[in-house]
Amino acid sequence: MTYSIGQVAEMFDLPISTLRYYDKEGLFPSLERKSGIRKFSEVEIDALRVIECLKGSGLEIKDIKQFMDWCTQGPETYVQRKELFERRLDALEEEMTRLSRMRDMLKYKCWYYDTALADGGEERIQAMLPDNLPPDVQELYDSGFRS
Amino acid sequence: MTYSIGQVAEMFDLPISTLRYYDKEGLFPSLERKSGIRKFSEVEIDALRVIECLKGSGLEIKDIKQFMDWCTQGPETYVQRKELFERRLDALEEEMTRLSRMRDMLKYKCWYYDTALADGGEERIQAMLPDNLPPDVQELYDSGFRS
DNA sequence: GTAAAAGCTAAACCTAACTTTAGGTCAAGT
DNA sequence: ACTTGACCTAAAGTTAGGTTTAGCTTTTAC
Numbered sequence: 001m002t003y004s005i006g007q008v009a010e011m012f013d014l015p016i017s018t019l020r021y022y023d024k025e026g027l028f029p030s031l032e033r034k035s036g037i038r039k040f041s042e043v044e045i046d047a048l049r050v051i052e053c054l055k056g057s058g059l060e061i062k063d064i065k066q067f068m069d070w071c072t073q074g075p076e077t078y079v080q081r082k083e084l085f086e087r088r089l090d091a092l093e094e095e096m097t098r099l100s101r102m103r104d105m106l107k108y109k110c111w112y113y114d115t116a117l118a119d120g121g122e123e124r125i126q127a128m129l130p131d132n133l134p135p136d137v138q139e140l141y142d143s144g145f146r147s
Numbered sequence: 148m149t150y151s152i153g154q155v156a157e158m159f160d161l162p163i164s165t166l167r168y169y170d171k172e173g174l175f176p177s178l179e180r181k182s183g184i185r186k187f188s189e190v191e192i193d194a195l196r197v198i199e200c201l202k203g204s205g206l207e208i209k210d211i212k213q214f215m216d217w218c219t220q221g222p223e224t225y226v227q228r229k230e231l232f233e234r235r236l237d238a239l240e241e242e243m244t245r246l247s248r249m250r251d252m253l254k255y256k257c258w259y260y261d262t263a264l265a266d267g268g269e270e271r272i273q274a275m276l277p278d279n280l281p282p283d284v285q286e287l288y289d290s291g292f293r294s
Numbered sequence: 295g296t297a298a299a300a301g302c303t304a305a306a307c308c309t310a311a312c313t314t315t316a317g318g319t320c321a322a323g324t
Numbered sequence: 325a326c327t328t329g330a331c332c333t334a335a336a337g338t339t340a341g342g343t344t345t346a347g348c349t350t351t352t353a354c
Contacts (some may be wrong), residue, residue: 005298017343020302025341035350036170037301057249061341075268082260089253092246099243106236113229121222135262145200153330164313166334172311182320184331208311 002032002039008032012048013026026065027074057088105144111137149179149186159195173212174198177217203243204235252291258284 009016020082023031028044047068054064067084118120125133133141156163170178171231175191183244201211214231217224263269280288 004300005302015343016301021233021342032338036303037350049292053249053252056245068259075263078260078264082264084202084258085256085260089250089257092250092253096243096250099239099246102200103224103239103243105200106204106239108181108234109232110236113225113232115227116222117225128223145196151330162313163331168312183333184320192323 255287
């Protein structure tokens with residue numbers, strides 16, 4: 001069973017142009033054609049599922065291509081593939097830590113403008129900075145701006 | 148007290164060209180000059196601290212400019228500013244949820260290649276898919292690929 | 295058998311956020 | 325006065341990840 005580029009585009013809700021772009025970038029190393037027309041098989045469908053995941057985790061296209069090439073090469077590249085995912089996992093956990101601090105910063109800003117609106121001005125808040133905010137807010141402030 | 152563009156660049160560990168770019172984009176609405184040369188004051192230093200935070204939370208330059216303009220306009224824009232931060236907070240929490248699923252996917256992939264290496268092949272794992280993985284791994288798989 | 299729909303390619307275009315380049319000005323020290 | 329280093333601008337270049345365009349060919353439906 002094979003699928004046309006249009007069917008695949010619909011399955012994954014991707015523009016056809018994106019699929020052609022991925023192909024051009026070498027993301028479907030074993031894609032076949034019949035008189036010039038691409039025939040997507042289960043292999044490419046699986047590849048697309050992996051591509052969506054890897055892209056979602058922040059991997060660049062060229063690194064996804066590398067991974068696809070390793071898959072084509074067989075079991076001798078298990079170590080490389082595993083190390084790729086380990087590096088991605090480390091990078092993603094760092095990113096989540098960073099976002100967590102940014103979230104605290106944003107929560108602080110929300111409190112700031114809530115309070116400024118209630119007060120009708122920023123003077124009272126400014127007088128509390130940088131060390132005399134309400135304890136729960138102080139925590140957000142320290143996490144968001146000082147670490 | 149004012150600072151030269153070079154001093155500010157060093158303080159924030161940013162290239163001079165980036166500061167000029169920010170200025171061109173309108174991120175320092177009250178930046179002054181003496182015979183053409185930029186004089187950065189505390190106002191711009193504060194602005195830069197805010198810029199770094201907003202950028203880190205994913206805001207685009209044009210939205211940061213909007214925020215700076217609102218700040219210049221005074222208390223009548225408190226509501227807009229607050230809503231900007233609330234929208235950012237929602238977007239960031241959605242992004243963290245997404246990354247959390249991606250992390251599970253990556254953890255699954257790490258387990259997959261660990262196991263493939265130990266087994267010397269993927270056959271045993273493939274036979275367990277998609278519903279008969281070890282329970283802890285199954286959880287990662289379901290979270291990473293199916294939700 | 296013909297017309298529309300779907301497919302193809304190469305190449306140009308797009309956006310964000312900078313960076314680099316080219317050519318000129320300003321300021322500080324000797 | 326002069327040299328050197330820091331500063332200036334406008335405009336072009338860069339990168340990633342596509343998208344659009346123009347001009348074709350192939351397939352499908354009637």
